[in-house]
Amino acid sequence: xxxxxxxxxxxxxxxxxxxxxxxxxxxxxxxxxxxxxxxxxxxxxxxxxxxxxxxxxxxxxxxxxxxxxxxxxxxxxxxxxxxxxxxxxxxxxxxxxxxxxxxxxxxxxxxxxxxxxxxxxxxxx
Amino acid sequence: xxxxxxxxxxxxxxxxxxxxxxxxxxxxxxxxxxxxxxxxxxxxxxxxxxxxxxxxxxxxxxxxxxxxxxxxxxxxxxxxxxxxxxxxxxxxxxxxxxxxxxxxxxxxxxxxxxxxxxxxxxxxxxxxxxxxxxxxxxxxxxxxxxxxxxxxxxxxxxxxxxxxxxxxxxxxxxxxxxxxxxxxxxxxxxxxxxxxxxxxxxxxxxxxxxxxxxxxxxxxxxxxxxxxxxxxxxxxxxxxxxxxxxxxxxxxxxxxxxxxxxxxxxxxxxxxxxxxxxxxxxxxxxxxxxxxxxxxxxxxxxxxxxxxxxxxxxxxxxxxxxxxxxxxxxxxxxxxxxxxxxxxxxxxxxxxxxxxxxxxxxxxxxxxxxxxxxxxxxxxxxxxxxxxxxxxxxxxxxxxxxxxxxxxxxxxxxxxxxxxxxxxxxxxxxxxxxxxxxxxxxxxxxxxxxxxxxxxxxxxxxxxxxxxxxxxxxxxxxxxxxxxxxxxxxxxxxxxxxxxxxxxxxxxxxxxxxxxxxxxxxxxxxxxxxxxxxxxxxxxxxxxxxxxxxxxxxxxxxxxxxxxxxxxxxxxxxxxxxxxxxxxxxxxxxxxxxxxxxxxxxxxxxxxxxxxxxxxxxxxxxxxxxxxxxxxxxxxxxxxxxxxxxxxxxxxxxxxxxxxxxxxxxxxxx
Numbered sequence: 001x002x003x004x005x006x007x008x009x010x011x012x013x014x015x016x017x018x019x020x021x022x023x024x025x026x027x028x029x030x031x032x033x034x035x036x037x038x039x040x041x042x043x044x045x046x047x048x049x050x051x052x053x054x055x056x057x058x059x060x061x062x063x064x065x066x067x068x069x070x071x072x073x074x075x076x077x078x079x080x081x082x083x084x085x086x087x088x089x090x091x092x093x094x095x096x097x098x099x100x101x102x103x104x105x106x107x108x109x110x111x112x113x114x115x116x117x118x119x120x121x122x123x124x125x
Numbered sequence: 126x127x128x129x130x131x132x133x134x135x136x137x138x139x140x141x142x143x144x145x146x147x148x149x150x151x152x153x154x155x156x157x158x159x160x161x162x163x164x165x166x167x168x169x170x171x172x173x174x175x176x177x178x179x180x181x182x183x184x185x186x187x188x189x190x191x192x193x194x195x196x197x198x199x200x201x202x203x204x205x206x207x208x209x210x211x212x213x214x215x216x217x218x219x220x221x222x223x224x225x226x227x228x229x230x231x232x233x234x235x236x237x238x239x240x241x242x243x244x245x246x247x248x249x250x251x252x253x254x255x256x257x258x259x260x261x262x263x264x265x266x267x268x269x270x271x272x273x274x275x276x277x278x279x280x281x282x283x284x285x286x287x288x289x290x291x292x293x294x295x296x297x298x299x300x301x302x303x304x305x306x307x308x309x310x311x312x313x314x315x316x317x318x319x320x321x322x323x324x325x326x327x328x329x330x331x332x333x334x335x336x337x338x339x340x341x342x343x344x345x346x347x348x349x350x351x352x353x354x355x356x357x358x359x360x361x362x363x364x365x366x367x368x369x370x371x372x373x374x375x376x377x378x379x380x381x382x383x384x385x386x387x388x389x390x391x392x393x394x395x396x397x398x399x400x401x402x403x404x405x406x407x408x409x410x411x412x413x414x415x416x417x418x419x420x421x422x423x424x425x426x427x428x429x430x431x432x433x434x435x436x437x438x439x440x441x442x443x444x445x446x447x448x449x450x451x452x453x454x455x456x457x458x459x460x461x462x463x464x465x466x467x468x469x470x471x472x473x474x475x476x477x478x479x480x481x482x483x484x485x486x487x488x489x490x491x492x493x494x495x496x497x498x499x500x501x502x503x504x505x506x507x508x509x510x511x512x513x514x515x516x517x518x519x520x521x522x523x524x525x526x527x528x529x530x531x532x533x534x535x536x537x538x539x540x541x542x543x544x545x546x547x548x549x550x551x552x553x554x555x556x557x558x559x560x561x562x563x564x565x566x567x568x569x570x571x572x573x574x575x576x577x578x579x580x581x582x583x584x585x586x587x588x589x590x591x592x593x594x595x596x597x598x599x600x601x602x603x604x605x606x607x608x609x610x611x612x613x614x615x616x617x618x619x620x621x622x623x624x625x626x627x628x629x630x631x632x633x634x635x636x637x638x639x640x641x642x643x644x645x646x647x648x649x650x651x652x653x654x655x656x657x658x659x660x661x662x663x664x665x666x667x668x669x670x671x672x673x674x675x676x677x678x679x680x681x682x683x684x685x686x687x688x689x690x691x692x693x694x695x696x697x698x699x700x701x702x703x704x705x706x707x708x709x710x711x712x713x714x715x716x717x718x719x720x721x722x723x724x725x726x727x728x729x730x731x732x733x734x735x736x737x738x739x740x741x742x743x744x745x746x747x748x749x750x751x752x753x754x755x756x757x758x759x760x761x762x763x764x765x766x767x768x769x770x771x772x773x774x775x776x777x778x779x780x781x782x783x784x785x786x787x788x789x790x791x792x793x794x795x
Contacts, residue, residue, distance in 0.1 A: 014709040014742040021694050021701055056737055084741065105741055110693050 004125060005048035007031045009039035009065065010082065011057045019052060022113045026120075036060025040068055049076060049125045050116065055083040055094070066097035078125050080115070082107070100124075127222045129203025134249060139179055141245035142252075145283060148176060148183055155282045156186035159254065163275050164188045167268065169258045171233060174243070174279055175202040176252035185252075185283075190233060199226055205240035206250035211272060214238040216261035237262045241276025246284050254279040299364065306361045313354055314643040318665035319572045320347040325668060326579050351665070356493045363500040367648075370504055374530050375415035377442065377454070378403055384422040385440055392430050392438060399430070401440040408444075408452050412528040417505065421498045422456060425521045428494070429460035433518070436461030450529050453507075457522035465513040473511060474499040498523070562679045562750075563605065564588035567597035567623065568612040568641070573664075577610060577641075580671050586679075594618025598626045606636055607749065608678050611658065613642040613649075621656035628657040635685070637678045641666065681783035683747035687791055690745075706792045709742055710785060716742075717778060720758075724770055732762040732770065739777070748784045751777065 006028045010016045013034070020030040031046055033039035037060045043051060051069075055062035062081060069077070081094050084105040091102045103112060119125045132138055142148065160172040171189035175182045182200040184193055197203050201223060205212035217223040217235050229235045240255035254276045264272065324344040332340060362368045385401045392399035422440065429438040438460045445453040465473070474495050502509040507525035564581065566588050568574045574590050581588050588610075591597050595618045601609060609627075613620040624638050640653035643664040650661050660677070662670060687702055694701045716739050723731035740755035754777045758770055 012738050012742040013712055014705060014745055017705050017708050018690065018745060021698070021705075025693070025695055054741075056734070084737065105744060108689065109745075110689060113693065 003027060003029050004050065004120075005029045005031065005046050006050040006052060007033060007039060007042045007046060007048045008052045009033045009036065009057065009062070010052070010054040011035060012054070015054075015082075018109050019112065022109050023050075023116065026113060026117060036062065036065040036068075039065055043069070043077070049078060050119075051077055051079045052112075053079060053081055053099070055081060055085065055090070063094070063097070066094060066099060070098050078119060080112075126199070126225045128198040129200060130207065132207055132250070137247070138245075138249040138251060141247050141249040142176060142178065145245060145251065147185060147283065148178060150185075152186060156279065157188075159275055159279050159282070160186045160188045163254065163256060163272070166271055167256050167258075169237075169256045171257035173202075173255050173257070174252065174283075175200070175240075175255060176243075177203055177206055177250075182252075189257075195228070199228055201226075201228070201235070201238050202240060202253045202255055205238075205253045205255065206242050209242060209244075209250065211269060211276075212238075212240045212242065212253070213264060215263055218261075233257065234259050236260050239264060239272060241272050241279075243276065243280045243283055252283075303361050303364075303367070306358060310354055310358050310643065313350075314664055315570065315573070317347055317351055317354075318643065319576050321351065321665050322576050322580055322668065326583065329583075356497060359497045360493045363497065363504075368500070368504060370414040370417060372412060372414065372528075374410065374412050376409050377407060377411055377415075377527075378409055380415045380419050381422065381440060381442060384419045384426060387423060388426050388430055391427070395430060395433070396435065397430060397433055398437040399426070399440075400437065401442075403442045404444055406444050407442055407454060408447070408529050410530040411452070412530050413525070414505065417501050418456070418525065421501055421509075421523060422458070424494045424498050425456075425458035428521070429458050429462060429519070433460045433462030436518070445524055447529075450531075451526055452529055453524055453526045455522060455524045457520055459518065459520040461518040464515040464517050464519050465511075466515050470511060470513055474509065562586060563607050565597065565600055565604075565606040565609045566590045567592075567594065567609060567615065567620065569593055569615045570612075573612070577666060577671075580666060580668055581675075583668065584672055584675060586675065594620060594623030594626075597623045598630070601627050601636055602630055608637040608639065608675075610639050610641050610662070613640055613653065620658075621652065624653075624656045624658050635683075639674055639678070681748055681750065681780065681787045682791075683749070684787075684791060686745065686747050703792050705745070706788045709745070710788060712742065713739065713781060713785075717774070717781060720777075721774055724767055724774060727764060727767055729762050729764055729767075732767075733759050736762065743784070746784070746788065748780075751780045751784055754780060 004027060006023050008016055008019055008023075008030055010019070010032075011034050016032050016034075020032060023030045028050070031042045031048070033042050035057050039051075039053065040060070042048075053062045053065055060068075062083075066079070069079075079099040080101045080103055081099045082103050082105055083090060083094075085091075094102060101115065103115065116125070156174050160174060163169075163172040169189075171187070173184050173188075173190065174186040175184050177197060177200065180197050181194045182197055182202050184190065187193075201214065201217070204222065214220050214223065215237060217226070217229045217238060223229050223235075223238075226235075235257050237258035237260065238255060240253035242250040243252045243254060245251045254272070256272065320343070324340060324347060327340050328337070328344065359368070381401050381403060385399060389399055426438060426440060438458065441455075441457045441459070443455045443457075445455050447453070499509050502523045502525060505525045507523055509521075509523040511519055511521045513519035564586055566574055566577050568577065568590065569592050578588060578590070589600065589604075589606075591600050593615045597609065597611065597620075598618070600606070611620040611624060615623075618626075620640060620642075624640075627636060627638065637660070638658045640658045640661045641664055642649060642653070642661070653661050660674060662674060690705065691702055716735055720732060720735040720739070723735055736755045736758040740752050740759065743751045743755065754773055758773050758777070761773075762770060
C-alpha cells in the first residue's frame with residue numbers, strides 16, 4: 001500500500017506537532033505549513049490526499065486557501081477544516097468552497113484520528 | 126407409690142434445663158439416632174431421652190412410646206436424676222417405689238427400667254437416656270458400659286447446640302452488627318461533620334480567652350468522639366473480616382516523622398520530650414501499608430504521652446533481619462510513665478479492656494486501640510507485645526515484615542511519595558484566590574452545605590449548591606462546572622445515580638466528581654468509582670483533605686490530556702510528549718510577547734490573532750484558566766478597551782507561569 005500524504009496547515013506548532021504524530025501513526029506522510037501560502041505550495045508540490053486546514057492563520061487564512069484551491073480545481077483532495085468558530089454561517093461558507101468536514105476546536109486528537117480512519121475505511125481518502 | 130423426691134438444687138436444675146432451650150422443640154435426628162441404636166442393642170420395646178421439667182417429663186426422643194410427656198410425679202426418670210450413676214430397676218413390680226405406679230399397673234406396663242442420667246453443662250441432672258421393657262431383666266457388665274456410652278453421646282448432643290445452625294446464626298449476627306455499625310457511624314458522623322470543621326472555623330474568629338477555651342474544648346471533644354467512632358468501626362471491620370491492607374511504596378522515615386509530628390504538640394503541652402530514632406541500616410524505600418503502620422504507631426505514642434506525666438517518649442525503629450527483597454523491622458515506643466503490673470499486661474490486647482477499670486475513669490478511651498493494633502499487626506504478618514514495670518514505664522513494640530522496593534532503574538519514573546506523607550502540614554497558610562474554578566455542591570443537608578461552603582471559602586473558593594441528584598444533573602448540564610462535590614445519600618436521586626447520569630450526558634468535557642460520604646465501610650470507595658466518580662472524601666470533611674483534593678483537581682492543566690496523547694501516539698517514540706510540551710513552552714512566551722507588543726501598538730487584530738492562537742495551543746493541555754483568559758482577551762479586544770486588556774495580559778502571564786510549572790513537572794515525570 002502506498003503511503004498517503006497529508007498537508008497540515010496550522011500556525012500553532014504545538015497542535016501541528018500532535019496531529020502530525022497521530023497521522024503518522026496511521027500511515028501518513030505529513031507536511032506542515034505554518035500559513036496559507038506555505039500550505040498551497042506544499043499542496044502543489046506533494047499532491048496530498050488529505051488537507052487539514054486551520055481557518056485562522058496569518059499571511060493567507062483558511063478561507064483564502066480554499067478559494068485558491070477551488071479556482072485551481074485540485075483533484076482528489078479531501079479537506080478537513082479546523083475551526084474555533086461554531087457559527088453555522090462559517091461552516092456553510094467553507095463547505096461551499098469545497099471543504100468536506102469541519103472539526104470544531106478544541107477537539108481531542110483522538111477524535112480527529114478516528115475521523116480520518118473512518119474516511120480511509122469508507123474509501124474517501 | 127412414692128413420687129420422685131425434688132432434688133436439692135431444683136431451682137438451679139430447672140434454670141439449666143431452660144438454658145438448653147430444648148423443651149418442646151421438634152424431634153431431631155441426632156437424638157433419635159441414639160434411642161434407635163439403644164432400642165436395637167438392648168432389644169427393648171421403649172427407649173427415651175427424657176427431660177424432667179417442673180411438673181412433667183418431656184421426651185426429646187422416644188422409640189416405642191406415643192405420648193410426648195407424662196406427669197413428673199409418676200415418672201421413674203424423676204427418681205433416676207437424683208443420683209449420678211446408672212439407675213436400674215430390674216423388676217418394678219417388686220419395687221415398693223413403683224409397684225402401684227399407673228405406668229406399671231397399666232400401659233405401658235413397665236417391669237424393667239434402666240437409665241443413664243444426663244447433665245447440663247453445670248452438672249445438674251436434667252434428664253435421662255432410659256430403656257424400658259415389659260418383662261424383668263438384668264444388664265450384663267457389657268450392657269452397662271454400652272448404656273453409659275450412649276448416655277455420654279446423648280449428653281453431648283444435649284449440650285451442643287446444632288453447630289451449623291449456630292454458625293449461620295453467628296454470621297447473620299455479624300452481618301446485622303456491621304450493618305448497624307455502618308448506620309450508626311453515619312448517624313454519628315453527620316452531626317460531627319458539622320461540629321468539627323465549624324469549631325475549627327470558629328477558632329479562627331476573634332474570641333476572648335474564655336470563649337477560646339470553650340471552643341477548644343468543643344473541638345477536642347469532637348475529635349475524641351470521632352476517634353472513638355473510628356476505633357469502633359475499625360474493630361467491627363476486623364471482626365467481620367473486612368479489613369484489607371494496602372500495598373504501596375513508601376519511605377519509612379516519612380511515616381515515622383508523620384506520626385511523631387502529629388503528637389508532638391500534645392507532648393510539648395505536657396512537657397514531655399518526644400523523639401524518634403531510626404537505625405541507619407533500616408532500608409528507607411519499602412512497600413507495605415504505611416497508613417496502618419502509622420495507625421499503630423500513633424496509638425502507641427498517644428498512649429505513651431497519655432500515661433506519662435514527666436520524662437520522655439522514645440520512638441525507635443530497628444532492623445531485625447533482612448533478605449534481598451524483604452526486611453523485618455521492629456518499631457518500639459518507650460515511655461517513663463505509670464507502667465503496668467504483669468496481670469494488667471496480660472489483659473492489654475483483649476478487646477474492651479484497659480489495664481484496669483480505674484484507668485478508664487482517669488484517662489478515658491474505648492479500650493479498643495491496642496486490640497485493633499494487635500489485629501492490624503497480625504494482618505501484616507507480624508508480632509506485637511509490651512514490656513512494662515509498674516511505676517517505671519512501658520515499652521510497646523511490634524515487628525512487621527515489609528517488602529523492599531526494587532532498585533530504581535536509570536531513567537524510569539520515581540514515584541513521588543513526599544506529597545502524600547506531608548499532607549498534614551500542607552494546606553496553604555495564605556489561600557490563593559482561585560478565579561474561574563467552578564464548584565458545585567450537591568448535598569441535601571443544609572448544615573453540611575454551610576460547612577463545605579465555609580471550608581471552601583477558607584481555601585479561596587466559592588461554590589453553588591443544589592439539594593438532590595436531579596438538581597445536580599440539571600445544574601451540570603446547564604453550566605460547565607469544573608468540580609462537583611457529590612453527597613452519596615440524597616433524597617429523590619442519590620449521588621451514585623446522579624453521577625452515572627452526568628457521565629452519560631457529558632461529551633468531551635469531564636467534570637471532576639468527588640464523592641462525599643459518611644459511609645466509611647469497606648467497598649464504599651469502589652462503589653463510588655464504579656458509579657463514575659473520580660475521588661472520595663470521607664465525612665466529616667477535614668480542611669486538609671479538602672485542600673489536597675482541590676489542589677489535585679484545580680490544576681492549571683488537565684494531566685489526563687497527556688495520558689490520552691501518550692496512548693494515542695503509541696510508545697515507539699518515547700520523546701513525543703516531552704517534544705510536544707517543549708514546543709509549547711518554547712512558542713508560548715514569544716506569542717505572549719507578541720501579544721503585549723500588539724496591545725502596546727493598539728493593533729486590535731493582532732491582539733485577537735495572538736490570543737486566539739494561544740487559546741488553541743493551550744487547549745491541547747486543557748489549560749482551562751489560560752484558555753479562558755485568552756477568550757476574554759479575544760472577545761473584549763476593542764480599541765477603547767485596550768487598557769483592560771493589558772491587565773488581562775498580566776493575568777495571562779501569571780497563569781502561564783502556573784501552566785509552565787505543571788508542564789515541566791509532567792515532562793520530568795514522563
